[in-house]
Amino acid sequence: EAGVAQSPRYKIIEKRQSVAFWCNPISGHATLYWYQQILGQGPKLLIQFQNNGVVDDSQLPKDRFSAERLKGVDSTLKIQPAKLEDSAVYLCASSPTSGGYNEQFFGPGTRLTVL
């Protein structure tokens, strides 16, 4: 089966600019996650969707980050405006059911560099 797709793979922007990332989860997976992975650290969950509803966005900096999952399939993560500290790899993951014990399937990530 096809894996989790993400685009773009790399993005370089200047601070205060806007950027958007796209994720297409594995077909049929109800749960979708966005993680931020800063160099030298483990991934940190930003937001979790169950179908098209938000389950957890407690660590999403809502003053600049937003995410949506239209029709419970694809998802976009937006940063507006970007700061230097947003430089990281943004990982999208999906799982078949409502999270829990299930393994998560990760995409290749989008590497964001903010200058």
Next chain:
Amino acid sequence: AQSVAQPEDQVNVAEGNPLTVKCTYSVSGNPYLFWYVQYPNRGLQFLLKYITGDNLVKGSYGFEAEFNKSQTSFHLKKPSALVSDSALYFCASLKGDSWGKLQFGAGTQVVVTP
């Protein structure tokens, strides 16, 4: 607070030797623990998980992990390392207060030399 710790930033091992990557946990209630591996320029891949049952969990690519409640550890092991095992390994715990929310350790870089 639920958390995992990986005390080693890097582990170096010669090909053919046993490989151990350490993880300790601090969770309230029953621990649900996972290992993921990350190859360069690729997303994380699931290796194995401990939910309940046998303390020795077998996973993908010949890896296994031993859950030790008294030492609050969940070390990842492989009897004979391969050069292709060189990657970044993450231990993670499931947060009980948020279903499906994984909390990752900082990661351990494994370098296997020929």
